[in-house]
Amino acid sequence: MxxxxxxxxxxxxxxxxxxxxxxxxxxxxxxxxxxxxxxxxxxxxxxxxxxxxxxxxxxxxxxxxxxxxxxxxxxxxxxxxxxxxxxxxxxxxxxxxxxxxxxxxxxxxxxxxxxMPMVVSEYTDFYAGRHHATNVGTMFRGAENALPPNWLHIPIGYNGRASTVVVSGTDITRPNGQLKAPDADVPGFGPCKRLDIELEMGAIVGTSTEMGQPVTTAEADEMIFGYVILNDWSARDIQAWEYQPLGPFQAKAFATSISPWIVTKEALEPFRTSTPERDFELLPYLQEPGPMLYDIDLSVIIQPDGGEQEVIARTNYKEMYYSSAQQLAHHASSGCAMNAGDLLGSGTISGAEKDQRGSLLELSWGGKEPITLQDGTSRSFIEDGDTMILTGHAQGDGFRIGFGACVGKIAPAVSFP
Amino acid sequence: MxxxxxxxxxxxxxxxxxxxxxxxxxxxxxxxxxxxxxxxxxxxxxxxxxxxxxxxxxxxxxxxxxxxxxxxxxxxxxxxxxxxxxxxxxxxxxxxxxxxxxxxxxxxxxxxxxxMPMVVSEYTDFYAGRHHATNVGTMFRGAENALPPNWLHIPIGYNGRASTVVVSGTDITRPNGQLKAPDADVPGFGPCKRLDIELEMGAIVGTSTEMGQPVTTAEADEMIFGYVILNDWSARDIQAWEYQPLGPFQAKAFATSISPWIVTKEALEPFRTSTPERDFELLPYLQEPGPMLYDIDLSVIIQPDGGEQEVIARTNYKEMYYSSAQQLAHHASSGCAMNAGDLLGSGTISGAEKDQRGSLLELSWGGKEPITLQDGTSRSFIEDGDTMILTGHAQGDGFRIGFGACVGKIAPAVSFP
The missing domain is CATH 2.30.30.230 (Fumarylacetoacetase, N-terminal domain)
Incomplete structure (x- = not known):
């Protein structure tokens, strides 16, 4: 085309x-x-x-x-x-x-x-990038146990908070929360010190299912209205303290940004590509009859307050292990009703190389290897006044299908009552 | 009164x-x-x-x-x-x-x-019953590590699925999901074999907060419109395989039942009681200026298909370690916007005694000690055709503030495409 x-x-x-x-x-x-x-x-x-x-x-x-x-x-x-x-x-x-x-x-x-291009019915976030899951798992559990045992069989996901999904350009206030240093006896409360992005795609469910009604991956693919770029802002220190045993909660609840334009599935049709070869054959309800992922180039850009924009990572949506159609089929498999306006975050998209990582947690390896910016400052995590810009497009022959940008500038935490 | x-x-x-x-x-x-x-x-x-x-x-x-x-x-x-x-x-x-x-x-x-008495904006489920958390923790991690280190400091919660919150009387279809036996190499897919209830109260948020706006516990208490009885249906075997590292997902997404009548906070005013003495002083944002829990007697009843109703557990809402006001203040503390119609599940309510436990997981101790019913049959978990009935009321002097019942009958799993 x-x-x-x-x-x-x-x-x-x-x-x-x-x-x-x-x-x-x-x-x-x-x-x-x-x-x-x-x-x-x-x-x-x-x-x-x-x-x-x-x-x-x-x-x-x-x-x-x-x-x-x-x-x-x-x-x-x-x-x-x-x-x-x-x-x-x-x-x-x-x-x-x-x-x-x-x-x-x-x-x-x-x-x-x-x-915002739609009313978000509910927001679900997945964890379907193999490089991301491996990087995070290696940091927290060691290289031997990087991927949880279920990861290659099931699209791991959790329910996020729809009320704080905002459109690109909305300022993001640094969240407060419970924080506990590893050597402290009890937690304190205050502004997040390890504020991060997660570079993701968001799939928007366009048609509904009834409670109790499963769908095939082909039906799930047909249900998807379009895609946006999504930034699942994350407070790593709040998450580290709160997330056992029931998963991330306030560490993610303060904000999720999306790009303002819903790029339709039809526009992306020429860029379909297959999910990767499998270590284990997937269960039948997750198998795809054809390519359901897309070849979309993605970039992470940081702009310090008053400074220049600088690309700090480049990757591609085709790195995902599970497609949005697979995630949606899994979501409905228990009988969970899906609705128009449901937003499915792909999970953080990282490539194999160091400069292809979709979070600062990975780029700075948990803060141990801060990245140096052109202005001479360094970053392990996001500072107040930084603007984070996620962009993406599918490259055609002499044209591109762009998503615009997903932008958020960090405002200081509010002081607490 | x-x-x-x-x-x-x-x-x-x-x-x-x-x-x-x-x-x-x-x-x-x-x-x-x-x-x-x-x-x-x-x-x-x-x-x-x-x-x-x-x-x-x-x-x-x-x-x-x-x-x-x-x-x-x-x-x-x-x-x-x-x-x-x-x-x-x-x-x-x-x-x-x-x-x-x-x-x-x-x-x-x-x-x-x-x-349904309201449109559920979003559904959040907490884990705020100390006996329940201790029982579950003892079964899964041993008595020494029963309570996670954060539990006495933070009201642990996760986002649930609003699209499958249904009114009492709605049949509940047994969910399908990925299941893996401990000795199996790979998971299979099929009907849940360890279907359970969770006896909870649900608090309904009546007024909204803006994104970025924290609230005190007193403000949170004022925001609550009323309470219902809530059954957070749970597929224990699906949960066991899926929940690491991001928490319960499809194990809970298939259904949550609530009693049909919203009992207002005003009606419950005479039954206010305080949360318990603390092992650790709570952080200031979680401290309560007065009693914010309620004295509400609760019962779990099972009715086998065609059989008689039988009470299998009795407990009280005052067993909770955190009140709904504390949970709501915590929920908004990160800047998470709260909306009218948000539903907050209290967490499973169990008492200290064996017959005061709010789930079959605890009543049958993970299936190791099945309970025997009057009809001579036994239950570790719920069988097809069983009706589960949760009831509750606050007992006044010659009157009671009742919630009606929260009822669900189990229909067999659907066969899969």
């Missing part, structure tokens, strides 16, 4: 995140427009509520685009998703017959505020 | 769960009425949507009772909650001047179907 040509000129560049091949879904507002659904095209946003009001795109009798979320569209199902994408392509391609009708409903991206 | 007298005669019995002192909030429908808010009084339900339509109770310009959830009322805050309770008491007390206006809006409970 090559670049599809659009009458929106900025969409025809080889390095735009948002060519006509992409058409990701977001929510925006401007100084004069209330938050509503929009589609990114080049450096513009197509105002879907206006298109709907003008009768140019109609999905149902009741309007679905004049609201600040895509959940209603998700619930309409894959046939509607494909029809919508086809219609958008028809309207935006070069020589589109309706160009004059559509053009007035483009809003320059630079004039827009971006919001 | 003694029994408050009502013109609804059935509410004046010493053994009704629902005297005028109680006034719990639920959602009901009948063959002719759509699901709506109702208040239990004796063997009747007061139709709140009808009272609102008749102008007898008005909380706001827009109707709030003609919907199948109490979340809108919760969000109005504690002053409205108190005003509503005062108005209901005025309308239902003996010699109420408006009796003739109200009486037509009573619906016999036996004609009603009960539904």
């Amino acid at each position: 090559t670049l599809m040509s659009s009458w929106v000129e900025s969409a025809n560049s080889a390095d735009t995140d948002f060519p006509l091949n992409n058409l990701p879904y977001g929510v925006f507002s401007t100084n004069s427009l209330e938050a509503r659904c929009g589609v990114a095209i080049g450096d513009q946003i197509l105002d879907m509520a206006a298109l709907e009001e003008a009768g140019i795109i109609i999905l149902s009798e009741d309007p679905v685009f004049d609201v600040p979320y895509w959940n209603d569209v998700m619930e309409m199902g894959p046939e509607t998703w494909r029809a919508l994408r086809n219609r958008l392509t028809e309207l935006l391609q070069t020589d589109a017959s309706e160009q004059a009708l559509v053009a007035p409903h483009l809003v320059p991206m630079e004039d827009a505020y971006l919001h | 003694t029994l408050m007298s009502s013109w609804v005669e059935s509410a004046n019995s010493a053994d009704t769960d629902f005297p005028l002192n109680n006034l719990p909030y639920g959602v009901f429908s009948t063959n002719s009425l759509e699901a709506r808010c109702g208040v239990a009084i004796g063997d009747q339900i007061l139709d709140m949507a009808a009272l609102e339509e008749a102008g007898i109770i008005i909380l706001s310009e827009d109707p709030v009772f003609d919907v199948p959830y109490w979340n809108d009322v919760m969000e109005m805050g504690p002053e409205t909650w108190r005003a509503l309770r005062n108005r209901l008491t005025e309308l239902l007390q003996t010699d109420a001047s408006e009796q003739a206006l109200v009486a037509p809006h009573l619906v016999p409970m036996e004609d009603a179907y009960l539904h």
